[in-house]
Amino acid sequence: MHNEDIDKQDQEIQALLKDYPMPAADAGFYDQALVRATHEGSRRQRNKWLLTGFGAAIAATIAVWMIGGMLLTSPQLPDAGSVIPGVTVALEEPRTVNLVFASATALDSATLTVTLPDGIELNGFPGQREITWETSLNEGRNLLPLTLIALTPTGGELLARLEHKDRDRTFRLRVDVT
Amino acid sequence: MDNNLAFERLVRPHFDRLYRLAWRLTGAKAEAEDLFQELLIKAFGKLDDLVEIDEPGSWLCRVMYNLFIDERRRFARRRMHMVEEGQLAGDGLAGLPGNDNPLHDNERLEKLRHLDAALAQLSDEHRVVVLLHDTEGYKLTEIQALTGVPVGTVKSRLHRARARLREILLADGTIS
Numbered sequence: 001m002h003n004e005d006i007d008k009q010d011q012e013i014q015a016l017l018k019d020y021p022m023p024a025a026d027a028g029f030y031d032q033a034l035v036r037a038t039h040e041g042s043r044r045q046r047n048k049w050l051l052t053g054f055g056a057a058i059a060a061t062i063a064v065w066m067i068g069g070m071l072l073t074s075p076q077l078p079d080a081g082s083v084i085p086g087v088t089v090a091l092e093e094p095r096t097v098n099l100v101f102a103s104a105t106a107l108d109s110a111t112l113t114v115t116l117p118d119g120i121e122l123n124g125f126p127g128q129r130e131i132t133w134e135t136s137l138n139e140g141r142n143l144l145p146l147t148l149i150a151l152t153p154t155g156g157e158l159l160a161r162l163e164h165k166d167r168d169r170t171f172r173l174r175v176d177v178t
Numbered sequence: 179m180d181n182n183l184a185f186e187r188l189v190r191p192h193f194d195r196l197y198r199l200a201w202r203l204t205g206a207k208a209e210a211e212d213l214f215q216e217l218l219i220k221a222f223g224k225l226d227d228l229v230e231i232d233e234p235g236s237w238l239c240r241v242m243y244n245l246f247i248d249e250r251r252r253f254a255r256r257r258m259h260m261v262e263e264g265q266l267a268g269d270g271l272a273g274l275p276g277n278d279n280p281l282h283d284n285e286r287l288e289k290l291r292h293l294d295a296a297l298a299q300l301s302d303e304h305r306v307v308v309l310l311h312d313t314e315g316y317k318l319t320e321i322q323a324l325t326g327v328p329v330g331t332v333k334s335r336l337h338r339a340r341a342r343l344r345e346i347l348l349a350d351g352t353i354s
Contacts, residue, residue: 009344022201123212124209
């Protein structure tokens with residue numbers, strides 16, 4: 001390919017990049033973000049004072065342990081399917097739940113699908129009942145923080161399905177709303 | 179002065195710049211809003227430091243970039259799979275200032291959609307550099323300050339990102 005062809009193509013790309021659009025923030029977003037920041041920032045600061053030490057810091061969020069049996073070699077580990085852990089969230093108050101996946105080996109291109117019960121949303125994904133993404137798991141513990149928001153007092157069961165190659169495993173989390 | 183008010187006075191002048199950066203880093207509205215929000219929460223916790231900083235805007239951008247990188251390290255490639263079509267930068271396509279020639283507008287939109295898809299195929303490092311430099315007009319040294327990556331590496335990423343974009347856009351017929 002001639003240099004002038006490449007130059008012309010680069011100019012075209014440059015022009016497209018210059019035009020590459022970006023919408024403005026929604027009306028009121030900045031104000032809401034400020035209010036949430038000062039509210040949440042204050043809450044975190046209070047927690048910082050109240051909770052000291054590593055153990056206490058961990059207690060600041062609910063850690064729901066989900067052991068990926070299919071990924072582990074030890075057969076005596078509990079079957080996640082037989083125990084349904086639960087979490088209680090307040091109506092319309094975001095709450096972060098940490099799901100911990102334990103993997104015996106590092107996994108590339110695992111697919112994680114979170115299915116939410118009616119009335120529960122994942123922060124940042126309004127109106128979406130199912131969110132799927134591809135991720136990699138490290139050997140050992142892998143943390144997935146999910147910030148849940150209850151829009152109705154119904155509650156229900158959240159499903160987290162982990163797939164890798166031809167194997168999959170579904171974990172359940174009961175979500176109660178107060 | 180009330181902490182909330184002091185905080186607002188420090189950060190609000192930089193909101194537009196930060197929102198743009200969040201968009202360019204994440205490429206999706208929901209994630210950009212989350213990143214913006216998380217930055218503000220973190221910054222509020224650092225209010226005592228923030229009042230002492232000469233250029234809070236640059237500091238806020240760096241913190242946002244670091245938050246973005248931390249998140250990406252946790253979930254590599256998440257963006258490409260979590261983003262639905264309606265949330266892509268194409269959200270803004272409808273709002274593009276057009277002319278009175280619908281055919282021309284459609285061609286342009288189509289090309290931008292292809293660009294959007296091509297950008298999604300780049301690594302985060304390449305995508306961010308090319309968007310900050312070629313779209314947002316950041317200087318190489320500004321990208322260096324933001325990312326902490328040496329200018330030579332920034333240049334190299336920019337070169338590779340452009341070459342990859344050219345390759346993709348040639349293959350799909352967007353450019354010829």
